[in-house]
Amino acid sequence: MEILIDLTIAFGAIMAAAYCxxxxxxxxxxTRLDGDVGKAIAVLSKQVDDLTKALRAAQQSNTSAGAALDxxxxxxxxxxxxxxxxxxxxxSGQAAPAARDRPMPTEPTGGFAPQLDLDAFTPLRQSTPRPDSDTRRRVMRTREQIGGNR
Incomplete structure (x- = not known):
């Protein structure tokens, strides 16, 4: 019986060695880079690195574009x-002296900035001056119609 147990253990050890x-x-x-799977792993690893770099560049570009847009x-x-x-x-027929004193804002990149000649401005029709509260209500109503109160 002991011989049979020893032979079974020896056979199991030989089978384990063959499997290993x-x-x-x-x-x-x-893991060999010459084979098809090794090449595929190496190519995918390089592509992941390239995509990571592209993603970082896109995030930086998005951040700077967002700041400029704001x-x-x-x-x-x-x-x-x-x-x-x-x-x-x-x-309302009133002059806007505070608006005449301030220059128009320009773009920081030196782009197109319209210049207004407020002295040459004449309204299409002269209207009677209204109280300030009526003018304010009218402007606010116009703003609400255009796109809501911001």
Missing amino acids: LLLSRRLRAL QQITQATATARRLELLMAAAQ
Whole structure:
């Protein structure tokens, strides 16, 4: 009986050694860069590195573009408010001395900036001056119709 148990243990050890040999050959073939799978792993690894670099560059570009867009939106909002006040003053027949003293904001990149000659501005029709509260209500109502109160 002991001989049979020893033979079973020896046979199990031989089978385990053969399985380990088979696994080691497969692992060596997998990690070898000459084979198809090794080449695919190397190419995919390089592509992941390239995509990571491209993603970082896109994030930096997005951040700088977002900051520039925020600045332009702020300038556009300020210009729109000034324009609304000028229109309200022109419709009510009043001059806008505070608007004449301030220069128009320009883009930081030196782009196109319209210049207004407020002295040459004449409204299409002269209207009677209205109280300030009525003008303000009218401007606010116009703003709500255009795009809501900001």
